[in-house]
Amino acid sequence: MSPAIQHTIAIHQVAQMLLGVEREADRAALLRRAGIAPALLESGLARVTQQQYARLMSALVRSQRDELCGLGSSPMPLGTFATGCRLLVGHRRLGDAIRAGLRYYHAVLPDFVPRLQVDGATAYLRLGARRGMQSRQIYAARVFMFFSYGVMCWLAARRIPVSEVVYHDSDVARRSDASRLFQAPICLADGEWGFRFDARWLDLPVVQNAQSVEEFLQQVPGCLLVKYRDQASLTERIRRMLRRYLAEEMPSLEQISDMLATTPQTLRRRLQREGQGYQLIKDALRRDVAVEYLTQSDLPLPEIAARVGFAEASTFHRAFKGWTGLTPGAYRHAHQDDERPSASA
Template sequence: MAANTHHTVAIAQVTQILQGAVQRGLDVNALLQRAGISPSLIDSPLSRVTQGQYAALMLVLRRVTRDELWGLCSRPLKLGSFVQSARMLVHCRTLGEVLTEGFQFYHLMLDDFVPRLQVSQGVATVRLTHRVALTPQLAYAQRTFGFYSYGLACWLVARRIPLLDVIYPETDTQYKTDAGRLFQAPLRFERDSMGFRFEASWLDLPVVQTPQSLTEFLRQAPASLIIKYRDQTSLTERIRRLLRRSLAQELPSLEDVGHALAMTPQTLRRRLRDEGQGYQAIKDDLRRDVAIEYLGRPELTLLDIANRLGFSEASTFHRAFKAWTGVSPGAYRQTHF
């Protein structure tokens, strides 16, 4: 059994990225089906899709809308903009140059919001400020631009840049869970801006990628940006890897996990709380993500999957999966295929 399990993507992310297509009157059901996503999942607010399905949807929307921000802004972001910027930025010397020159490039391409790098008192702040009224479509475009700017920057310097915090507009408090998981950093809310902060010393990191490595990176994008720089050393990820090896049996208690990681239960709880997590939520999320992974394998019966997840009966697994996603495992499998 693989030690790692990819996190799944909330259906709310799917409905948000579709906002531009909806506004244009496009056939959303057809777009979802082209990405391998059942349209019926949209009606279940707890349902989730795989990272591969979400990446496929981004590519489908990009082709149909002829827009690298999927019709979310007032003017399309021309196809090829990301590739052109990446080919330019791979020749920069440092992370600071990457952010400065990259944002200058996008100043010419974007009308609705502007990205800026500010440095003050040893802290670097990337801030996205909207130039027009902040609609739900524009808010999602800004959040996505911020995340992919961060992902590309991490790739260019070949390491995850630790963030001090992530800044979201006060109107976006409902997305705090997703943001925390994507950026793996604390959130704070301000009135009118979005961005993230990190120690300014990281701006001196050298760019280590080359035009040759860029070719492979672009071949795998956007999927590579979704998962590449998740912090595998975070306590949450360490626990997920530990539990993944024990899914078929009774999962270890919090005390057992603490012993395996050389921590007291009190320290474990505190550190998980600092990451915005709880032990029960980690167990449930892991089982849900693995279940979705297994449901994509037609050779496994529902009973096989239940046993692999440590459920003694298929009916118990059925109830748990429906509680996690809002649909039964059988119905999910039917929509998946």
């Protein structure tokens, strides 16, 4: 088994997604339906796979009968997203489709107002709060922001580069994975969220149609997590390069700079613009591959340690606990225990 190079998602995102579910028993049942061990919520550093997160979102929509997963002050009826997507493919330009989509959502979003603002060469998709919002409503705004970006990219069948992501809370921004998801730096603003991009992308043609929209709707939300990640970004290029060295000693910053025909100083600056650092990329790759091995294979822990570049299992244990808050054994046992049928089943 050779795991895909897929990013994992912070357990903080899972906890936020469940804010609209009141009963603990219901939360635990939803987590199990998504293949997520409820015990992982006790560790603020744990990670889940993209497939697990997508399954949780789908399970929440079905159980709550609300496309905002119970996060808003009032539910969003099932079918709202599908109707909106079908509306968008009737437009010829991306900018026209975005404006039409935001007008459509004005009537159904109770807690925040989405707008497209263009200032010279910069476009800004901005979400402004209608009133004071609780944590769950704030997370709903961030989910809507991410879905809006994914739909934009899908309409044009290409990734739209983001120059800046706007969050209103520094602690939430730090834990949100937003910089990695959008591959752009984060700035802070009071009472608003959004992202900025070059306004010239608004003139892109909408290439989707009535047939492709039905195929797209069968694949959401999972496809939005991975399809339009910028595979050409420096972060992703380095991540793919390092995958070849995962079981060996990884190249130094100087060596990877030589491979990319650049200098270490330039490499650091370019990674910083993407909200990344070389050590962060190495640690995240090892962590994500280890999580996939622990949850989707029966490999012994020493073998997993070797496959992610650790000569000693004890060193791997310490590193993994630093990344996720749990030892590899505890992480695996949490999933195994959760998969065993209960006595009442």
